[in-house]
Amino acid sequence: MDLLRLGPPGQELPVARHDRQHYDLRPLTADVDSAFLAADGIERARVAVQAGQLPEVAGAESLRVGPPVSRPGALLCIGQNYAAHAEESGSPPPEVPILFFKHPNTLVGPDDDVVIPPDAHRVDWEVELAVVIGRRASYLPSPADAAAHIAGFTVSNDVSERAYQLEQSGGQWSKGKCCATFNPLGPALVPYADVPDVQDLPLWSSVNGQERQNSSTADMIFDVATIVWHLSQYLVLDPGDVINTGTPQGVALSGRFPYLHAGDTMELGIESLGRQRQRLLAHDDSAADLGGQA
DSSP states (O other), X not given: OEEEEESSTTOOEEEEEETTEEEEOTTTOSSSSHHHHHTTHHHHHHHHHHTTOSOBOTTGGGSOBOOSSSSOSOEEEEXXXXXXXXXXXXXXXXXXXXXXXXXXXXXXXXXXXXXXXXXXXXXXXXXEEEEEEOSXXXXXXXXXXXXXXXXXXXXXXXXXXXXXXXXXXSSOSGGGTXXXXXXXXXXXXXXXXXXXXXXSOEEEEEETTEEEEEEEGGGBSSOHHHHHHHHHTTSOBOTTOEEEOOOOSOOGGGSSSOOOOTTOEEEEEETTTEEEEEEEEEGGGOOSOTTOOO
């Protein structure tokens, strides 16, 4: 079973998908949000699906797919967390996780358009494993305690504008990360229990059908449990918070590929979690809701 949010931006329907059938979660919750996750919502949804207590959603396959989590309180990101990516960036592997933030209103659906900001020329792609928090985590004793606080996983594209990030940043990265539409998320929230080994998942990306990234979460410098434990020493992780755990080698910043332009198409995915596809639009051509679509 996994969880999706289907429908137009701002009107998404919470859905559980099981054995290729889609079930309406509204008898249990108005949305897949922090309150639902904190109240053991995933397990309650699983029980309801297995008991046949939820109505099916007609025509689900034709509906837009939104971000699988609604209105996260925080969108946290880990930088240079793949050994080969740190090398291609010209940096030594970090000794502790590098943390930066994206504004939560950057979230859009996995197949929504991505808008290039005005006068931006160095827009880059980054396929990432995203962790969704399911239970408040603060000062966890050890990485072994992290699993009990994770709701599940999904696919993230940490779209970046490298000039904003590196040349106009003032020493931090978030200016290059927070432009509208810069974090496609989804398609589904896959529960922790349904992912056999999160540290052995192939992940990939392509631009206009040409391969860019092809790696595995096994190349992470800091694994998921360590990231959640480490962050909990510095901030409180709340249910619904999303953590982007870093990207593998193969981005435009490496100098091996051109940056993105209007008309390009990004495709990316993670085994067992799904895939995304986004079209790049110029800001003047965009009809997107630039206030975010979470």
